[in-house]
Amino acid sequence: MAAGKVSFFERRDESPVRMYHVSKSYIPGQRAIDDVSMELAKGEFVFLTGQSGAGKTTLLELLFADERPDDGQILVLGRNIARLRGTGIPSLRRRVGVVFQDFKLLPRRSVEDNVRIALDVVGTPRREARSRVFNVLRQVGLQHRRQHEPLALSGGEQQRVAIARALVTEPEILLADEPTGNLDPDLSLEIIELMLSAATRGTTVLVATHDISLVEKYRRRTIRLDGGRLAEDTPAAGGIG
Amino acid sequence: MAAGKVSFFERRDESPVRMYHVSKSYIPGQRAIDDVSMELAKGEFVFLTGQSGAGKTTLLELLFADERPDDGQILVLGRNIARLRGTGIPSLRRRVGVVFQDFKLLPRRSVEDNVRIALDVVGTPRREARSRVFNVLRQVGLQHRRQHEPLALSGGEQQRVAIARALVTEPEILLADEPTGNLDPDLSLEIIELMLSAATRGTTVLVATHDISLVEKYRRRTIRLDGGRLAEDTPAAGGIG
């Protein structure tokens, strides 16, 4: 198709992520997401918290069209998620970086290949891809392991590969699901700094986490879910960002 | 075989876990575990800390014979790991509960089946198994989800299934690899309490974690690895256990 040539008209001042009265249940009568409305501004960095099973992962899945809402409207980068058809979903996903809670790495490909795959799907030329992959692997501290397969890595190393894959395309939106669950405190800070710097370059970042020490340290805008409902939306303590 | 009838002679006062000058490298020249010696007493609760890639998972894998040491002696429940052959490995593993960092749940079986599998391999009668599975699922707060498959669970819920499976056999040794990596602080505490109570019933517990708030809160014996070497072995602040 003419993907890349045709693009959706977007007003510059519109928020890249908008949800209005969104609900989603996997099991009839049990809402994993219950009437949630929110907007994220361009370049904003937001924490998403809540107990285990509160609906954090589900919320992120709705945003990159892995699940469809039962009710309400979701607009991501100007597109209505519920109405995406055919090539709409892949082309949206190419503009959104995701760190999955369970990493989702290709088991029989090298670390390098796993990261490059995100560039391959957008058709980045080989040489450029190579250097970008190398850079991002250095940022997460894994350049020396780039030839290994994921199964030869420690849990935290795998998680960093997943983070590298999400960052390498410099996406417009970054969704990270417990990206520091397998990292020690020092590394966790480094990774958050990396995401913050992406935000200052204009990426909208939403990080689901249960690590309160991080949330408390950075005092960014924090959205808390409880049983699928939006329980709290604490604005950033400092300026925007 | 006559498994169950024949058992290894164990002196009552011997530590269930003993390592002497153990080394292990995956890649020649790069030691994932480097000359580590330690002993864990019966009923002791120990934290294992260290940066990402420090060797925590490798150490645990050595203890339940998933990896073999290159050097040194490992004695678990009186058996020399390096010399285990044939049915030796399974019969040792049936006495050791493990919470894997990546959960390792059977994808197409229900939560209940996943937990019961640990009882099935030791041949626990059906009725007894049923009630024990139900109890342990209630302890980790998942009794209402027992009919679901792991893929229908949130990350934290999956982790708790893995914990339930490790606890249900009331093993002599419990090895837990980042068991709270996907849990919120409240739940993390509940899980640690569960493991502590197992320790008071005589189970030797070794918990690999990078969550310093937990380590600091409980002040139990803490072994810290750094680049595969045993960097620190801080005894418990209170009494034994």
Place this chain on the structure above:
Amino acid sequence: MSRVFVILFTLFRSGIVGLRSAAGTALISAVTIGIALFLVGAFALTIVNMEGVQARFSQKLSVTAYLETDVDDEAALEIAERVATVEGVEQVTVVGRDEALERFRGMSGGAALLEGIEENPLPASLEITLVNLNRTPQGLGILATALDGLPGIDEVADGREWIDGYARVTSLVRVSGVAIGTILSLATLLIVANTIRLGIYARENELEILALVGASRTFVRTPFLIEGTLQGVVGGIWAALILWLAYLLLMPQLEYGLMFLLGNAVPRFFNGGEIFFLVAAGAALGFLGSLASLLGWRR
């Protein structure tokens, strides 16, 4: 004791649960086994029916010994009795001089030839069939030599060409039957083993997880063996059914040609025992296939 029973029960249950949970894979394996067995079965059915053709073919095989013209029917009978004692001879039929004349009259141009003749110029002859074992060119050659020496016998028409043809066709059928059968069985075994192994690849991490939670090799493998065997049984039943359908559908088309080849023998389908054997072969294939796949598995 009860522990063993519990484990056995659990293993069988796991086999069934495994089948259900990996329904797609299991179904595909069963269908593939079915197809492979269908091919073997179709071949076996052909062979079973070919036996009729062979039997008919070899019944026709006989040696004709023409007696001297002055031997009358009674003397012919005596000679026949002597011939019947020769080793390898199954039956001797005397064709008397009158019968010979009758037959000759039936031949085209024969009647015209006989017009000017008063006396019967034709000799009596003996039609000699051989016991099964001796229906070979060698056997016939030996018989011909033995007969040539007997008094009263003028000429032996041992139909070597015909015999040679028979021997050749028989050997062709036998050799290609064995060859095709072997190749087909091997191919089936390989396909089934491959299919089951692919099914196991798809579930390799299940095997690994079971091993990690302390399951013995037997505990890990038995459900897969049970599963494979069940798949084989289902495949066998499948094969028998399709074969039967194909038999019903194709027979009317083939009957015309087959009746010629089989003579009076009616084409037949497998009997109960043979169907059972087909299904049992499926079970065995499934079992051996999974066993082979599991032995190849590294843990």
Place this chain on the structure above:
Amino acid sequence: MSRVFVILFTLFRSGIVGLRSAAGTALISAVTIGIALFLVGAFALTIVNMEGVQARFSQKLSVTAYLETDVDDEAALEIAERVATVEGVEQVTVVGRDEALERFRGMSGGAALLEGIEENPLPASLEITLVNLNRTPQGLGILATALDGLPGIDEVADGREWIDGYARVTSLVRVSGVAIGTILSLATLLIVANTIRLGIYARENELEILALVGASRTFVRTPFLIEGTLQGVVGGIWAALILWLAYLLLMPQLEYGLMFLLGNAVPRFFNGGEIFFLVAAGAALGFLGSLASLLGWRR
């Protein structure tokens, strides 16, 4: 433009990398495709060689028309020329009266019969072969009727029995050839599709992960299609090789019987074009098999 090129390159590379990384699965698929194609190929080879048998069989097919006894050889030639104009007739050979006598003398008992006779009592005859199209019982019946009306013709031996047998065998070979060919091809297609689908099951999560990082359907599927096609090609080459080996090994065993059936025709292996076709069939099977498997895949 360059972007498209980059993506194409990446896709092909992924196909190869996929093959390498899932080597076990890929190898098994290739072997299975090879076995299936081997069976089809062996069948095709049999059919190709059967054509020789059929050709020989039908060459023997002829009608004999006996002329009246008073027709001399010249007159016979005239009649023959008239017969040659009848529709469906391929060739007419005149067997003169002297030749008939000669042949008769060769028959056993014939010489004795002729002893008392001065004049040749045998008629001339015509041996008539038919064009391929008319070599059926119907065609022969029509010819016989047409000949019966001609002056000078005494009797027509149309050998209906022989013709009927020929027609039956031909129809048997044709029907069972089509049936076995269809069944075998279908079975092969199914086995290959199943095998590839099992291979994909084993890597289903890879497909899912690719989709999650924004790969289009084409991007996800093309490597699998390439992989399947390559597996098919490898399978085809395999099949051709084993077939050739089997041909070399079995021919000495079968030659004895085959020479009888094939007459002078020498058994032959596939030629270059046919081998290419086999490999191409493998490629097509691999491609279609993966396509079918991917269409069945839910994402």
